[in-house]
Amino acid sequence: MTTATISADSPLAQQMFRSFRARRMVSFAVPGVILLYLTYAFFAFDVPGLAARARMDNAIILLSDFWSHKTHVTRDNRSGKITVAIEGEGKGTYAPGTYPDWVSIDGDVTTVDLGDGYIVTYDALGARMIVPGYGLIDIKPVGGKLVLDAPQPIPAWISVSDNKVGVTTDAGRFNYSRSKVETFKYEAGWELFFFTLDSPFHGKGFFELAGMAIAGDRVDPAQSNLAYMASEVWNNKMWRHRDVMWAIFETILMAFLGTMGAAIVALPLGFMAASNFMPLSPLRFALRRVFDFIRGVDGLIWTIILSRAFGPGPMTGALAILITDAGTFGKTFSEALENIDEKQVEGVRSTGANALQRARLGVIPQVTPILLSQILYYLESNTRSATVIGAIVGGGIGLLLTQAITTQKDWEEVAYYMVLIVLMVMIMDSLSGWLRRRLIKGDGGGH
Amino acid sequence: MADIAMAQTGGKPPTLHNATEAYLAMNRRKRMYGGILLLMFIVLMASGWRISEERNAGDFLPGVSQLLDFPSEVLSEAWTNRANLPGYFIEFFPSLIETINIAAVSTLVGALIAAFLSLLASRGIARWPRMIPVFRRIMDALRAIPEIVIALVLIYVLGGGPVPAVIAIAFHTGGALGKLFSEVGENADLKPIEGLSSVGATWGQKMWLGVIPQVAPNWLSYTLLRFEINVRASAILGFVGEGGIGHDLKLAMQWGQGRYDQVVAIFLLLFITIVIIDRISDHYRAKIVKGN
Numbered sequence: 001m002t003t004a005t006i007s008a009d010s011p012l013a014q015q016m017f018r019s020f021r022a023r024r025m026v027s028f029a030v031p032g033v034i035l036l037y038l039t040y041a042f043f044a045f046d047v048p049g050l051a052a053r054a055r056m057d058n059a060i061i062l063l064s065d066f067w068s069h070k071t072h073v074t075r076d077n078r079s080g081k082i083t084v085a086i087e088g089e090g091k092g093t094y095a096p097g098t099y100p101d102w103v104s105i106d107g108d109v110t111t112v113d114l115g116d117g118y119i120v121t122y123d124a125l126g127a128r129m130i131v132p133g134y135g136l137i138d139i140k141p142v143g144g145k146l147v148l149d150a151p152q153p154i155p156a157w158i159s160v161s162d163n164k165v166g167v168t169t170d171a172g173r174f175n176y177s178r179s180k181v182e183t184f185k186y187e188a189g190w191e192l193f194f195f196t197l198d199s200p201f202h203g204k205g206f207f208e209l210a211g212m213a214i215a216g217d218r219v220d221p222a223q224s225n226l227a228y229m230a231s232e233v234w235n236n237k238m239w240r241h242r243d244v245m246w247a248i249f250e251t252i253l254m255a256f257l258g259t260m261g262a263a264i265v266a267l268p269l270g271f272m273a274a275s276n277f278m279p280l281s282p283l284r285f286a287l288r289r290v291f292d293f294i295r296g297v298d299g300l301i302w303t304i305i306l307s308r309a310f311g312p313g314p315m316t317g318a319l320a321i322l323i324t325d326a327g328t329f330g331k332t333f334s335e336a337l338e339n340i341d342e343k344q345v346e347g348v349r350s351t352g353a354n355a356l357q358r359a360r361l362g363v364i365p366q367v368t369p370i371l372l373s374q375i376l377y378y379l380e381s382n383t384r385s386a387t388v389i390g391a392i393v394g395g396g397i398g399l400l401l402t403q404a405i406t407t408q409k410d411w412e413e414v415a416y417y418m419v420l421i422v423l424m425v426m427i428m429d430s431l432s433g434w435l436r437r438r439l440i441k442g443d444g445g446g447h
Numbered sequence: 448m449a450d451i452a453m454a455q456t457g458g459k460p461p462t463l464h465n466a467t468e469a470y471l472a473m474n475r476r477k478r479m480y481g482g483i484l485l486l487m488f489i490v491l492m493a494s495g496w497r498i499s500e501e502r503n504a505g506d507f508l509p510g511v512s513q514l515l516d517f518p519s520e521v522l523s524e525a526w527t528n529r530a531n532l533p534g535y536f537i538e539f540f541p542s543l544i545e546t547i548n549i550a551a552v553s554t555l556v557g558a559l560i561a562a563f564l565s566l567l568a569s570r571g572i573a574r575w576p577r578m579i580p581v582f583r584r585i586m587d588a589l590r591a592i593p594e595i596v597i598a599l600v601l602i603y604v605l606g607g608g609p610v611p612a613v614i615a616i617a618f619h620t621g622g623a624l625g626k627l628f629s630e631v632g633e634n635a636d637l638k639p640i641e642g643l644s645s646v647g648a649t650w651g652q653k654m655w656l657g658v659i660p661q662v663a664p665n666w667l668s669y670t671l672l673r674f675e676i677n678v679r680a681s682a683i684l685g686f687v688g689e690g691g692i693g694h695d696l697k698l699a700m701q702w703g704q705g706r707y708d709q710v711v712a713i714f715l716l717l718f719i720t721i722v723i724i725d726r727i728s729d730h731y732r733a734k735i736v737k738g739n
Contacts, residue, residue, distance in 0.1 A: 034555060041552045044545075045609045053606035062604065250502065257495045260488075296722040300683045300693065301714060304700065308517035310510035313503030315496070384593045391595060391687050395502070398595065402687065405599045418596050425591040 065411030069191040070172075073103055073112050073183045075122045077141070082110055082122075086191050087410070091237045095198075102185065112183045118171040120183045127181045129167055129174050139165050139176045146176060190412050192238045199232045239416070244400065248424055250314040251396035254389065255382040255428070258321025263375045265326045270333030271359070277337060287330070294327030299385065303392045312394030320389055321382050329374070336370045337363065372439055376432040383428040387421055397421055524704070525711035535712035539695055543716050545609055546691035549684075550677040553613045557620025557677075558670045560589075564621065565628035566654055571637055574650050586629075589622025594680055598688045607689040615684065616677050624673055631665045632658065664735045671728040671735075678724055682717055692717060 007013065042048075072088040075081070084099050086092030094100070102113045112120040117132035126140035137158065138149040145162050148154075159166040167174040173184040195202040200219045201209060212219075213226040220228050234242050271277045273287040294302075303320040310316040345362035353361065390398025397417060404413045500507055525532070567573050568582035594615040601611035639657035648656070685693020692713055699709040 038552065038555065041548055044548060045552075045613065047610060050605060050608070050610055053608070055604060055606065059604045062600065246502075250499070253495055253499055257492065257499060260492060292722065292725075296718050296725065297714075298679050298682065298717065298721055300679070300686055300696075301717070305514075305517055309505070309513045310507070311504030313499070313505070315499040315503035315507065316505075318496075318499055387593045388595045388683055388687065392683075394504075401596065402599065405603065408603060414600070418592070421593060421596060422588070422591045425593070426587065429587070429591065 062411050062414075064186060066415040068186050068188050069412060070184045070186045071100070071191075073110070073120075073185070075110065075127075075181045077178065077180055080108070086238075087412075089238070091196065092192055112185070114169075114171040114183070114185055116171050118169060120174055122181055127174075127176055131167075131169060137165075137167060137174075139181075141178065144178070146178065190239075190416070192236070194233050194236065195229075196232075196236055196238050201229055201232055239413070244397070244417070244420065247390075247395075247397040247400050248420055250317075251386045251390055251398065252383060252424065252428065254314050254317040254321060254386040254396060255379060257318035258386070259325060259375060259379045259382050261318065261322040262325035262329050262378075263371070265322065266329030266333050267371075269326070269330045270337055273330060273334035274337035276340075276342070277359075288334075291327045291330040291334075294323060295331070299324040299389065300392070303389055307393040312399075314390075314395045316393045317386060317389045317395050320393065321385065325378055325382070328378075332374055333367075333371060336367050336374075340366045373436055376436050380425070380428050380432040383425055397424075520704075521707040521710055524707040528708040531708045532712050532715075535709055536716060539692060539709075539713055539716055542685075542692040542695050543720060546681045546685060546693065547678060547720065549609045549612050549616065549681040549691055550674060553616035553620055553681070554670060554674045554677050556613070556617040557673070558624055558666070560617065560621030561586075561624035561628050562666065564625040565632050566658065568625070569629045569632035569635075572632060572635065572640060572654065572658055583629075586622045586625040589618050590626065591622070592618065594619045594684060595687055598684050602688050609690040612681055612684045612688065612690050616680055619680075620673055620677060624669055627669045628662070628666055631662045631669075635661045668732045668735050671732050675721075675724055675728050678721060 069087060072083070072085050074083045074085070074088070076083075082105060084094040084103055086094075099105070102115070104111045104113075108124045110122040112122075114120065117130065119130045121128050126138065128136055128138040130136055134155070135151040136149075140147050140149070146165055148158075148160055148165055150158065154160060157168045164175065164177045166176075172186055173182075175182045175184075192202075195204075201212075204212070209229065213224075213229060216225055218228075219225060223231075236242075269287060269291075273284055273291065275281075275284060278284045299320060302323045303317070306320050306323070307316045310319065340363055344366060345358050348358050348362035386396060387398040387401070390396030391402045392398075397420065401414065401417045401421070404410050404417060505513075564582050564586050567575070568579050568586060570576070570579065573579050573582075594612075596615075597618055598611050598615035601614055605611050635658050639661070640653050643653045643657045681691055682693040682696075685691035685695075686697045687693075696710065696713045696717075699706045699713060702709075
């Protein structure tokens with residue numbers, strides 16, 4: 001018995017070799033091309049110059065603001081007036097005489113205890129800061145200039161010019177300029193998150209508050225303590241919980257109205273653009289081009305056009321989502337309608353049903369799961385888009401977020417909004433997943 | 448198929464003689480649930496639109512009549528200056544390329560992140576099966592953070608330029624594609640992996656030789672779809688933040704009258720690009736999936 005061997009130069013073998021070579025080429029060429037492109041992009045985006053542009057000090061401010069707050073102790077050098085304010089905001093200013101215990105005022109002399117032995121003193125002569133392990137930093141204004149007296153050499157964490165001296169330490173920052181002297185003390189937590197300084201509930205612990213809510217005497221005779229607390233939190237001037245919650249609601253509203261509105265508009269159009277329902281092919285063709293046009297113009301441009309006509313607000317955002325998604329839904333709905341099983345429609349037709357009845361009983365039940373699943377998928381993705389659209393049209397949480405970021409100082413608010421946005425998106429995600437499972441039988445997880 | 452699942456919670460299974468009655472009762476119940484749902488939906492929609500109109504700066508009806516004012520103003524000005532358009536096309540072409548580059552790089556990087564995460568998060572092929580929920584949550588978190596949040600924060604830290612946008616879109620893409628990729632991965636045939644295990648392949652080899660060839664067409668198709676989405680996202684991020692043609696559009700818009708010819712040039716560039724990319728990606732996706 002002879003074994004059938006295929007010689008290396010038979011046509012089949014040659015073909016195999018060629019195919020292997022081609023595959024090997026592809027498996028090396030594709031990563032190679034990707035790598036080349038990324039290298040090009042690396043230089044086109046000026047990544048090497050990024051290190052120079054990157055502001056790591058900004059990153060540090062941002063990170064520390066995310067979990068802490070700072071209190072400013074400011075003296076106006078002309079009037080000698082002392083202000084103690086959380087984040088330096090008017091809304092967070094301590095009333096005179098109610099300063100935190102690390103600030104003490106005795107006549108002209110103000111002492112700020114930053115902890116760990118760091119002590120700042122303002123007095124009539126100027127100001128000085130004691131830094132443990134380094135020494136005394138003394139600043140006096142002399143003839144319109146600032147004179148610094150500190151142990152030599154001056155370290156890098158002290159910045160000196162004729163008009164300004166800045167000291168940055170782990171315990172806090174200290175700035176002296178001709179007009180004012182400021183000390184920043186950093187403390188963990190988001191201060192005044194529940195109650196602002198002017199609230200009667202400020203500075204009370206959880207159990208004390210719970211006790212007041214249940215059994216305490218009424219702080220405000222007109223309402224119960226619990227209601228008063230709720231309204232104090234809701235109307236918090238520093239964190240503006242009421243506005244923020246409205247903004248979140250507006251964002252969800254934009255997504256909901258836009259998506260559902262788009263689906264309602266797109267359903268009849270989808271029928272008209274499906275070849276098995278619309279015998280007139282020119283109309284069908286025209287509609288498809290309209291869908292393509294709407295999708296091509298893109299949400300950004302629709303948003304701009306609409307915000308010119310309707311002004312900023314959630315309705316503009318909802319309409320922008322509606323128009324953009326009407327194009328997408330029109331396309332996908334008509335495709336779903338073209339892929340239906342004609343047998344069911346035949347069956348309904350055989351009972352003498354007219355076109356509308358055929359659509360209602362033969363078509364709609366078939367496509368509903370597909371359409372619903374698509375609509376819900378878009379609802380959750382539009383919750384994210386609504387954040388961005390809100391930033392453009394000026395509504396919802398997107399607006400608050402961009403405002404907070406462009407002011408570049410209230411990073412704790414940015415962190416708060418980010419947490420809320422992520423929570424909102426996650427809740428909408430699971431809600432739409434739950435609805436999909438509930439409403440659509442046999443949908444094994446969906447998208 | 449499309450029945451509301453709640454309607455199934457019937458009582459006892461019907462016996463033969465009361466089947467008609469039971470069917471009719473079920474039908475009535477279904478209709479009632481459907482009607483209630485429809486009513487709720489209508490109330491929600493109507494009150495939603497009312498609230499949103501109240502909180503909007505402009506009302507709906509006056510707005511509709513003004514809807515075409517802005518486009519016609521823009522178009523008429525651009526029409527009188529139509530001779531400038533070709534020049535603007537050339538002027539803004541580099542920013543368009545930047546926008547596309549942002550989308551392409553972030554899609555590539557995002558797809559790599561997604562591929563890696565999805566292999567670790569798919570049942571049957573994961574490296575550490577116990578860690579699957581962890582990697583899934585990572586993907587969820589990446590998906591949940593909108594691009595604009597990351598982009599704006601990074602602009603503050605990294606300064607302007609395209610890199611913040613790339614990172615932002617790549618993160619989001621990683622999460623979004625990761626979910627789709629892992630769905631494909633879970634449906635992969637496990638036999639090639641068993642075969643590879645029997646010859647002593649490492650996990651990396653099993654993935655590279657046993658899984659990737661199976662899932663590549665579908666992954667590629669999703670990646671192309673994502674590229675389409677990311678081109679749009681990168682234009683929008685340019686408008687809100689920095690970089691690319693979106694930024695040019697914002698500058699031209701802020702200038703307002705007198706630069707509407709630029710606005711139209713950018714609109715057109717963006718429109719043509721999006722349509723072309725849509726077409727190419729549609730074509731290749733159809734081909735890839737059919738070839739599968």
